[in-house]
Amino acid sequence: MITLTEAAAAYIKTLLKKKGDNAEFRLSLKKTGCSGFSYAPDIVTSIKAQDKCVKTDKGFNVYLDTQYVDYLQGLTIDYREEANMGLKQKRLIFINPNEDGRCGCGESFHIEK
Template sequence: MITLTDAAATYIRALLTKKGDHAEFRLSLKKTGCSGYSYAPNVIAQLNDNDICVETDKGLKIYLDSRYTDYLKGLVIDYRDENTMGLKQKRLVFINPNEESRCGCGESFNIEK
């Protein structure tokens, strides 16, 4: 269901190790921006009642908000360490085949329901 690049898997494992034994990686969507949704990744210590566990191709468990699982099918998560015009950015990048459109700034996206 969800694919991680090697860079994303390494980054997420490091985050979880840094946070401790009970840390879990959770991915949800939040309604925001001009196009509707944005990705909301978090490292959490306690799961929400509506979370489901998905094991990725790299053996990492990701907890998803069950309300959005259909929107996240086929998602690829990458990690990029970029230097654009002197601005260094380290971030997760989400490549989702279900996205219909993105806003101009790239912060939010729309999914046809």
């Protein structure tokens, strides 16, 4: 269902450790931008009862907002450190086979379902 690269898993584990023992990784989508959606990853200390738990082989679970589970099928999460205008950016990269297009700046995407 969801694939995490080793780099993404290591980065998420670092965030979970900083947040504390009860920390969980939750992924949702938010309606925004010119194309409709953007990814909304979060480190939370309480999950929503309706969230879907996806077990990983990386030492932590991923909790998905149930209303977007179909949109996230086949998703790969990667992590990259990139230099942008002299500044180092650390960010998760989402590779989703369900995306039908992205806006020009790449911050939002759309899925026709």
